[in-house]
Amino acid sequence: MLIGELAERAGTSSRALRYYELQGLMESARSGNGYRTYDSASVLRVRQIRGLLDAGFSTHHHPADPALRAGRETGDRTVPIGGGSDA
Template identity: 65%
Template sequence: MRIGELSDRTGASPRSLRYYEQQGLIESHRSGNGWRGYDEEAVRRVRNIRMLLDSGLTVADLLPLAPCLGLDLDPEHCHRALEIYRRRLGELDRRISDLNGHRDRLVRRLGGA
């Protein structure tokens, strides 16, 4: 399938798809005219990429998971996933705590105004 169809089927923009390919998260083959072509596995890989990015992971977090992106991302099937999920969860918890502290300080300032 061509990049437009992959975009339509996954909701990822063609620009994002080219970026994912540049980062090594998906692969394409080139046709005789130089156009990118993708196989069916690319659909699942891109859907997994988008789900993980929407869950708070970064593209850098996904790089070690690249071999698993076409599979079920359950930690049972992709052992690196559990480690990455735990690390990212810890980072998110720290950010939430920081944001709550900022919020509390603003609430106090509003109460004193």
């Protein structure tokens, strides 16, 4: 899906999504024309990001806080936004 559709489904703005990507909180693929594209799991990721931000986390926590990383490798497992395991 394109950024506008994700923004609508997740209840946020396209600008916020671009900011989350810039901060390393989420990732997008690029289509042939350069548009950002997202998979269906991105809706949940954005809702989780919003929940963490609403709970008082800052986007600046993410380098040291695995709970805010965009599913990046942390040691021997990947930690999704919610901080749970992949299993």
